[in-house]
Amino acid sequence: MKVELAKSAGFCYGVRRAVEVAQQAAASGRPCVMLGHIIHNNSVIEALEAQGVSVVERPEDAPAGSAVIIRSHGEGKAVYDALQARGAEIIDTTCPNVSRIHKLVAQAEAEGRCPLIIGSPSHPEIQAIAGWCTNAVVLDGPEALGDWLAADPRRCRMPLAMVSQTTSTRERWERCIKKAKKECTNIKISDTICNATCKRQAEAQELAARNEAMIVIGSRESSNTRRLAELCAALCPTVLWIERAEELEPSNLYGKASVGITAGASTPGWIIKEVYDKMSEENMEIEESFAEMLEKSIKTLNTGEKVTGVVTGITPTEIYVDLGAKQAGYIPVSELTDDPTVKVEDIVKIGDEIETYVMRVNDQEGVVTLSKKRLDSVKNWEDIEQAREEKTVVEGLITEENKGGVVANVKGIRVFIPASQTGLPRDAAMTELVKQKVRLRITEVNRARKRVVGSIRAVQAEERAAKAAEVWNNIEVGKRYAGVVKSLTSYGAFVDIGGVDGMVHISELSWSRIKHPSEVVKVGDAVEVYVISFDTEKKKISLGMKDRNQDPWAVFTDKYSVGDVANVRVVKLMTFGAFAEVVPGVDGLIHISQIADHRIDKPGDVLAEGDMVDVKITDIDYEKKKVSLSIRALLDDVQGADAE
Secondary structure (H helix, E strand, C coil): CEEEECCCCCCCHHHHHHHHHHHHHHHCCCCEEEECCCCCCHHHHHHHHHCCCEEECCHHHCCCCCEEEECCCCCCHHHHHHHHHCCCEEEECCCHHHHHHHHHHHHHHHCCCEEEEECCCCCHHHHHHHCCCCCCEEECCHHHHHHHHHHCHHHHHCCEEEEECCCCCHHHHHHHHHHHHHHCCCEEECCCCCHHHHHHHHHHHHHHHHCCEEEEECCCCCHHHHHHHHHHHCCCCEEEEECCHHHCCHHHHCCCCEEEEEECCCCCHHHHHHHHHHCCHHHHHHHHHHHHHHHHHCCCCCCCCEEEEEEEEECCCEEEEECCCCCEEEEEHHHCCCCCCCCHHHHCCCCCEEEEEEEEEECCCCEEEEECHHHHHHHHHHHHHHHHHHCCEEEEEEEEEECCEEEEEECCEEEEEEHHHCCCCCCCCHHHHCCCEEEEEEEEEECCCCEEEEEHHHHHHHHHHHHHHHHHHHCCCCCEEEEEEEEEECCEEEEECCCCEEEEEHHHCCCCCCCCHHHCCCCCCEEEEEEEEEECCCCEEEEECCCCCCCHHHHHHHHCCCCCEEEEEEEEEECCEEEEEEECCEEEEEEHHHCCCCCCCCHHHCCCCCCEEEEEEEEEECCCCEEEEECHHHHHHHHHHHHC
C-alpha cells in the first residue's frame, strides 16, 4: 500500500504556540488554569491536565492567585476586563491571526461600520470575535448573507465591514465576497482566512483526488478538521475521520492501493505518528520523512536571519507572514519599503511568498518582527554597484532639489545628480524635475559613505544618438516627421524630429508672408514637418511645414477674376507701391499711382503694413502669376456712381 502524508498535516503555528506556552506555564510550577480548552483536542487537554493545568469555564471560576491561559480561539473583551478586575495574571495564547480580526471589528465599529462576521455562530473563535464589538452580525455563509440583506433593503446601503472565520473554506468566503460586492454600496472587506488553513485544505483536496482512501485525523469538535473531511469526501470514495490511532480499523483499507493522510490544525504530531505506527511496516520510510518534516515545522528563528514566509494578512499598519515556525511573523509597513510613493498592495498580496530579515524575536508573545526593506537594502546596494560596473540604465524618482543638483530615489537609495547632469538647459529651474520618474546612469558609488552619483544627461545623450542614427539611416526627401520646436531665429525654426534638429526656413513655415517665425510657432510646439533636402556629410536637414498639396495660385484663381473686389492685408511697402496679400501665398501689387485719387509722395503717406483695405483686381498675369490691384479704381467707381 502506498501511503502519502500531507505536508501541512498537524499543528499550525498558532496552535503550536498555544500548546507550548501552556506547557511552559505548567513547567514553571506556578498555579495556572485554562479558560476553556485552549485547542480542540481532548488528548492535548488531558496531557495538560496531567501536568496540573486544569480547565475552568468562566473567569470567576479561576482560583485566586492562578494565572489564566486564554485559548488559541481567543476571548471577547469582556473576559479580559473581568480577569483584570480580579487581578489575575493573563497568559494570552490567542492566535495572532485571530487577534488581528479582533482589532479589525473593533476599528470598524469605531468608524461607524456594522461588523459582518462570516462563520459558525457557535464556534468559540466567532464568539470571541463578536465579543470585541457591540453590534456584530454573525452569518454562516453566502445564503445567510443574502437572506439578511433581503430582509431589509436598507442594509445594502449601510456602512459594513466583513471578516471571516480563519478556518472558513476559500470557496465559501469568495461566494460571500461576490454577494456582498453585488448587493452592498458601502462595504469594507478584509480577507481574514488563515493562509495555513487554505494551504492545508488545498493539499487535502489534491491527496483526495489521487488516492483511493483518505484518513483525516482530528477532534470531532474541530471546525477545520470537519471541513477537511467534507472536502475529501467530495473527491474520494473512502474517507476515515478518526481522533486517535485506536479508532483506525485496518480492514477498512483492505484492497486500497493508495491512502492519503491529513490532519487538522489541532492535531499534535505524536497522534499522527500513532496512526503511522498502527499501519504496515511498509511505511517506515514515510515515518522517517514525517519525522524530518515535523522537525522542520518547529524550527526556531534568530535575530539577523534571512527567512522566507507566506503573506497571510494585510492591514494598514502591518503585514502578517506565516514563517512555518512556532512564532507568527509580521512586517510593520514602515519596514516594507523605502519608496514613499509605493502602495502596500502594489508590493505584496495575500498568498505571496516573501523573503525577509528577522529584526526581533519575542517568544513570550509568540511573534517575530520582520523587515523587507533591510533585506532589500543589501540587495539594492549590490544592484547599484552592478549597474555602475556594467553601465546599465536604472530608473529613479526625483524626490528633492539639492544644493547643486537634485536627488533621486533608486530602489530606496539616494542618488545625487549634479545640475550639469540633469539634462536641463543651464537657465532652467530644476524644481520641474521633482516628482518625475527619470532614467539615469550610475557614475560613482561609495558604499562606505553611502554616496551615489548619477547622470540623466548621459542617458539622454545615448538615447538621442541612437535616435539620430535611426533618422539618418532612413531619411528621404518628402518623408514626414512629428517634431517639436526647439528654438527660433529671425530666419526660421529648428525642429527636433527624433534625435536630429532640422531647420524650417521662415518662407516654409506658412504660405502667408510673415516677419518672424513666432507668428506661426513657439518653442515646445508639436508640429508635423516634411523633408525638403538633406546633407548627410554636413548633417543638415531642410524642412518644410506649409502644405505643398495646396496651391495658393489655384485657390486665388478659383475665387477671383479681373474686376472683383477683395479685402486684402498690406504686407510690405516699397517706394513704387505696396504689396498686399489677397489669399495666403498670393500677393498683389498696388502701384503708388493706384493708392489714392490724388498725388502722393510715398505709399506710407496713406498705408501702413498690416492695414486691411478694399481693392479692385485690375489685372491678372496667369503666366507670370502676378496680380495688379487698385484702391483708386474703387474710388473712381464711387465718384462715377455719385455723378450719375
